[in-house]
Amino acid sequence: MAKSVAPATATKTRRELERAVVRFAGDSGDGMQLTGEQFTTESAWAGNDIATLPNFPAEIRAPAGTLFGVSSFQLQFGSQRVYTPGDRLDCLVAMNPAALKVHLADLKPGGLLIVNTSAYDKRNLDKAGYASNPLDDPALAERYRLHKVDMTGLTLEAQKDLPLNAKEKDRTKNFFALGLVSWIYTRPLEPTLEWIGKKFAKNKDVAEANTRVLKAGHAFGETAEIFGEHYTIEAAEMPPGLYRAMTGNRALAWGLLAAAERSKLPIVYGAYPITPASSILEELAMHKRFRIRTVQAEDEIAAVTAAIGASFGGAIGVTGSSGPGIALKGEGIGLAVMAELPLVVFNVQRGGPSTGLPTKTEQADLMQALYGRNSECPVVVIAPATPGDCFYIAYEAVRIAAKYMVPVMVLSDGFLANGSEPWLIPDPSTLPPMNVEFRTEQEGFFPYLRDPATLARPWVRPGTPGLEHRIGGIEKQDVTGNISYDPENHDHMVRTRAEKVRRVAQEIPPTSINGPATGDLLVVGWGSTYGSITAAVERAQADGKSVASIHLRHLNPLPPDLGHILREYRKVLVPEINSGQLVRVLRAEYLVDAVGFNRVRGLPLMSDEIHDAINQLLGERQ
Amino acid sequence: MSSMGAGAGPGAAAAPKYTKKDFESDQDVRWCPGCGDYAILSAIQKSMPDLGVPKENIVFISGIGCSSRFPYYMNTYGFHTIHGRAPAIATGLRLARPDVKVFLVTGDGDGLSIGGNHMLHVLRRNVDVKILLFNNRIYGLTKGQYSPTSELGKVTKSTPMGSADRPINPLAFALGCGATFVARTVDRNIPHLDAMLKRAAQHKGAAFLEILQNCPVYNEGAWNVLYEKDSKLQFELRLEHGKPLLFGPQDDRRAVIMDGVVAKVVKAKDVPESALWVHDEKNVNAAKLIADLFAPEFPVPIGVLSAIEGTVYEDVLLEQERRAISDRGPGDIAKLLTSGDTWKI
Numbered sequence: 001m002a003k004s005v006a007p008a009t010a011t012k013t014r015r016e017l018e019r020a021v022v023r024f025a026g027d028s029g030d031g032m033q034l035t036g037e038q039f040t041t042e043s044a045w046a047g048n049d050i051a052t053l054p055n056f057p058a059e060i061r062a063p064a065g066t067l068f069g070v071s072s073f074q075l076q077f078g079s080q081r082v083y084t085p086g087d088r089l090d091c092l093v094a095m096n097p098a099a100l101k102v103h104l105a106d107l108k109p110g111g112l113l114i115v116n117t118s119a120y121d122k123r124n125l126d127k128a129g130y131a132s133n134p135l136d137d138p139a140l141a142e143r144y145r146l147h148k149v150d151m152t153g154l155t156l157e158a159q160k161d162l163p164l165n166a167k168e169k170d171r172t173k174n175f176f177a178l179g180l181v182s183w184i185y186t187r188p189l190e191p192t193l194e195w196i197g198k199k200f201a202k203n204k205d206v207a208e209a210n211t212r213v214l215k216a217g218h219a220f221g222e223t224a225e226i227f228g229e230h231y232t233i234e235a236a237e238m239p240p241g242l243y244r245a246m247t248g249n250r251a252l253a254w255g256l257l258a259a260a261e262r263s264k265l266p267i268v269y270g271a272y273p274i275t276p277a278s279s280i281l282e283e284l285a286m287h288k289r290f291r292i293r294t295v296q297a298e299d300e301i302a303a304v305t306a307a308i309g310a311s312f313g314g315a316i317g318v319t320g321s322s323g324p325g326i327a328l329k330g331e332g333i334g335l336a337v338m339a340e341l342p343l344v345v346f347n348v349q350r351g352g353p354s355t356g357l358p359t360k361t362e363q364a365d366l367m368q369a370l371y372g373r374n375s376e377c378p379v380v381v382i383a384p385a386t387p388g389d390c391f392y393i394a395y396e397a398v399r400i401a402a403k404y405m406v407p408v409m410v411l412s413d414g415f416l417a418n419g420s421e422p423w424l425i426p427d428p429s430t431l432p433p434m435n436v437e438f439r440t441e442q443e444g445f446f447p448y449l450r451d452p453a454t455l456a457r458p459w460v461r462p463g464t465p466g467l468e469h470r471i472g473g474i475e476k477q478d479v480t481g482n483i484s485y486d487p488e489n490h491d492h493m494v495r496t497r498a499e500k501v502r503r504v505a506q507e508i509p510p511t512s513i514n515g516p517a518t519g520d521l522l523v524v525g526w527g528s529t530y531g532s533i534t535a536a537v538e539r540a541q542a543d544g545k546s547v548a549s550i551h552l553r554h555l556n557p558l559p560p561d562l563g564h565i566l567r568e569y570r571k572v573l574v575p576e577i578n579s580g581q582l583v584r585v586l587r588a589e590y591l592v593d594a595v596g597f598n599r600v601r602g603l604p605l606m607s608d609e610i611h612d613a614i615n616q617l618l619g620e621r622q
Numbered sequence: 623m624s625s626m627g628a629g630a631g632p633g634a635a636a637a638p639k640y641t642k643k644d645f646e647s648d649q650d651v652r653w654c655p656g657c658g659d660y661a662i663l664s665a666i667q668k669s670m671p672d673l674g675v676p677k678e679n680i681v682f683i684s685g686i687g688c689s690s691r692f693p694y695y696m697n698t699y700g701f702h703t704i705h706g707r708a709p710a711i712a713t714g715l716r717l718a719r720p721d722v723k724v725f726l727v728t729g730d731g732d733g734l735s736i737g738g739n740h741m742l743h744v745l746r747r748n749v750d751v752k753i754l755l756f757n758n759r760i761y762g763l764t765k766g767q768y769s770p771t772s773e774l775g776k777v778t779k780s781t782p783m784g785s786a787d788r789p790i791n792p793l794a795f796a797l798g799c800g801a802t803f804v805a806r807t808v809d810r811n812i813p814h815l816d817a818m819l820k821r822a823a824q825h826k827g828a829a830f831l832e833i834l835q836n837c838p839v840y841n842e843g844a845w846n847v848l849y850e851k852d853s854k855l856q857f858e859l860r861l862e863h864g865k866p867l868l869f870g871p872q873d874d875r876r877a878v879i880m881d882g883v884v885a886k887v888v889k890a891k892d893v894p895e896s897a898l899w900v901h902d903e904k905n906v907n908a909a910k911l912i913a914d915l916f917a918p919e920f921p922v923p924i925g926v927l928s929a930i931e932g933t934v935y936e937d938v939l940l941e942q943e944r945r946a947i948s949d950r951g952p953g954d955i956a957k958l959l960t961s962g963d964t965w966k967i
Contacts, residue, residue, distance in 0.1 A: 041963065044965060045965060046623075047965075047967060087963060147933075154748065191963070210671050235967075237855065239967075240965050240966075240967050241963060241967060242960060242964050242965070242966055242967070243965050243966070243967055244959075244960075244962065244963060244964045244965075245963065254955070254958065254959070257953060257955055257958065258955045260953070261954075261955045266718060267719050268714050268718050270710075271715060287953060287958075288942055288943045288946040288947075289943075289946045289947050289950055289951065289952055289953040290952075290953030290955075291943060291952075291953070293717050293939060293940075293943065295713065295714065295715075295717065297710065297743075298710075298739055298740065298742070298743040299739060300706060301710065301740075302707070302709075302710035302713070302740055302743065304706070304738075305703065305707040305710040305711045305714065306710045306711065306713050306714030307714055308703075308711055308714065309683070309701075309710065309712060309713065309714030309715035309716075309717075309718070310714040310715060310717060310718035311710035311714075311718075312701050312711070312714075312715055313714070313715045313718035313719035313722070314718065314719065315717075315718035316716060317718075322649045322896070330709065333702055334704075335704050339701070380890060400846065411720070425959045425960055426959070427956070428955045429956075431961055458780050461719070462678070462679070462680055462681045462699035462715075462719060463679050463699075463719065463721060463722055464678055465676070465678045466678070467678070468697055468698050468699050468700075469699065469700075470647070470649075470693050470696075470699075470700035470701070471700070471701055471702070472693070472694075472700075472701060472702025472703065473686075473702060473703060473704055474702065482649065483649075484692065492665065511658060
């Protein structure tokens with residue numbers, strides 16, 4: 001194949017695009033996540049808005065060449081706002097037959113299909129279940145712009161005089177793909193070259209190999225006759241400022257760091273490793289300077305109860321997990337509700353039930369968050385809308401938990417956790433104040449004496465003279481905190497705990513409406529579907545439809561203005577990655593005839609399908 | 623600093639002169655008449671003034687069960703938590719507040735059944751917590767089901783034809799978990815209970831004290847071997863560091879000796895002094911053999927089986943934090959946010 005490379009005889013056409021969706025797919029060992037991340041960084045340098053979707057198997061080292069071992073990284077980048085990683089692909093890089101088989105259906109007709117021909121051997125074709133080589137089927141090249149490139153051969157050729165073994169040389173072929181796709185979309189190579197320099201500072205040969213291969217891929221696009229045109233995507237108009245790429249899990253962790261700094265309190269984070277939440281624990285463990293104390297607990301129950309013990313001691317107790325772990329934490333959360341101690345619980349939702357789809361996304365734990373504990377056990381529930389929003393949500397969770405002496409559940413998900421976006425770095429001094437006060441005054445002290453505005457009981461640090469007191473999971477008399485089995489007192493306490501959570505509504509800003517304040521249809525979303533919903537609604541608005549959307553960051557309590565807003569539209573649509581959970585809450589709470597749009601595939605919702613659902617609902621005649 | 627260095631941090635106020643009354647809360651004690659817990663409560667309240675710790679710096683944590691009502695009756699800070707989880711709560715508390723002294727009150731069900739996993743890990747990590755495990759070999763609060771320390775074949779409401787599971791030995795369990803302090807005492811031996819409480823309180827790290835306790839309602843006489851005058855004389859083995867393992871009446875003194883790697887009972891007069899097994903609290907392997915001794919084949923040991931030094935979990939973590947801060951300064955979120963790869967628009 002290398003011989004087919006000829007100097008370009010004609011200037012290649014460069015076409016401007018508004019946006020593009022690219023997916024790198026290959027074997028788990030092909031380095032597709034790294035390739036995607038580097039391509040994301042290059043696109044950030046180019047000033048585009050970006051949304052990413054990493055997708056990888058749960059198996060750590062899945063057998064090579066198999067369908068379930070395929071790993072992929074998708075991103076959408078554009079000169080306009082980009083809300084989602086994209087529905088259909090403009091470009092698919094399929095490093096092996098399994099990747100082609102798994103992902104081809106997502107490529108738009110006429111889309112760019114780039115394959116590494118040398119991986120399409122008998123063995124890999126067999127593993128992917130192809131009876132014959134799909135690249136030989138003329139229909140493939142008719143339907144897509146197929147580019148057959150011997151990436152392995154060209155990769156080896158580029159490094160032929162380097163003192164590395166064949167395996168080491170072969171390992172760099174993902175950078176050939178990266179160089180080639182970078183040329184196709186006119187991405188700057190500098191960030192990747194810098195990354196190589198830093199990453200392999202101690203191994204000059206490997207650094208040289210990766211540099212050469214990256215440039216070889218780029219040059220191949222430039223010189224090979226097969227690529228007739230390539231593309232530019234202008235920088236997006238984004239609010240000015242300093243940006244960084246931010247993933248949801250890192251943002252949750254950094255939100256806690258900000259909360260620790262502003263509250264001047266240590267944070268004890270209890271966690272048991274679980275996908276996709278583990279990286280929060282790992283990130284926090286690197287920041288001991290913020291007085292973040294991480295406990296890798298023996299199990300999920302110990303993780304939440306260690307956090308509760310820390311809160312009892314006057315630190316901020318936080319625990320994080322995914323759905324199955326949250327199920328185990330239920331009794332502990334109940335204790336925090338009863339003891340009226342601050343507690344923050346991160347749930348990075350994944351496909352379920354049971355072990356389910358550990359590496360895939362879902363938002364089916366809303367009911368669990370709201371009701372998944374014994375008895376009347378209300379907690380505050382909030383959810384971030386984007387990866388960067390996780391920073392603000394984590395900070396807000398700590399602020400509310402400490403102010404109201406109440407557990408706060410944060411519902412993130414696998415898509416937000418691993419997805420990244422260009423994030424406008426905030427000035428931390430603009431974050432809301434976090435004034436945590438501990439009671440020291442002995443006069444008139446009772447453990448369950450309440451603040452009239454928040455109903456919070458006083459937080460007392462053990463070690464405070466004269467305020468020795470006992471709390472626990474048994475029902476207690478209001479004010480005194482003494483054990484009480486009195487029926488009327490229990491009824492009063494059940495209502496008081498609920499009212500305390502309800503009062504968090506005073507913290508919720510007016511709901512922002514994307515579109516007309518009254519009209520035919522309101523689309524209501526929560527969590528990671530923000531991007532898909534917004535993109536779909538803006539498209540419908542551009543079509544001239546009377547459609548608006550709102551996105552709920554507060555799920556318990558719900559925003560005080562929500563009931564009023566819902567009644568301003570003829571119809572209400574609630575898209576969710578579950579079988580219809582928020583929609584039930586809205587119907588029960590407000591008696592509105594809200595309709596769900598639900599897909600539970602372990603994937604984000606596509607904006608196309610939401611757009612279709614909007615049209616369908618609007619098309620129905622009353 | 624007081625003798626209770628592990629509890630009160632540097633600069634902590636010296637404790638006032640307390641009496642037992644200072645540690646009694648205003649709550650009515652609600653255990654059954656005759657319950658062994660009364661004696662334990664009274665002994666603990668009485669020993670507290672001698673610890674030299676200001677009472678605001680003392681926290682009692684418990685799980686669920688009869689014993690776990692304990693914190694309500696102590697005029698210190700207290701947290702009555704959920705079934706089995708007290709060790710994890712205490713771990714989080716110690717990590718947040720290394721300056722407070724933490725006692726953990728649990729039972730055979732709470733500590734070794736539903737909370738067995740947490741007990742394992744609090745001992746393994748050697749968190750600086752004083753664990754008082756009241757062992758009555760029965761579930762009392764749920765009205766009389768067998769417990770993980772009940773003897774095989776125990777007939778209870780849930781095992782009308784006798785229990786099918788072999789009991790666990792709390793001392794052997796604790797030693798197997800790597801506990802750095804393991805001791806046993808009895809609810810009806812107040813001076814010994816008092817001495818053991820003080821030893822446990824002074825230990826740096828996790829201290830595990832099994833307190834044999836009588837449940838007069840559901841398991842009366844479970845520890846008769848140490849309650850009845852005659853059998854106590856026959857079977858009680860007082861462990862004392864540096865002293866031989868001798869027990870029994872003066873006129874029929876017996877010795878536990880090591881026969882290979884097996885414990886064996888002989889008449890004391892039949893063996894030379896050099897053959898006696900001299901108790902060494904630092905010898906964990908020997909402690910593991912002692913833990914398994916029980917009547918009627920062997921005596922019932924009480925006292926400190928093992929007391930060794932070990933790295934304390936929260937000390938290590940907090941030292942890492944201090945080092946991180948002294949090496950690179952306290953965290954600065956504004957700096958962190960703008961660190962690494964950023965770009966301007």
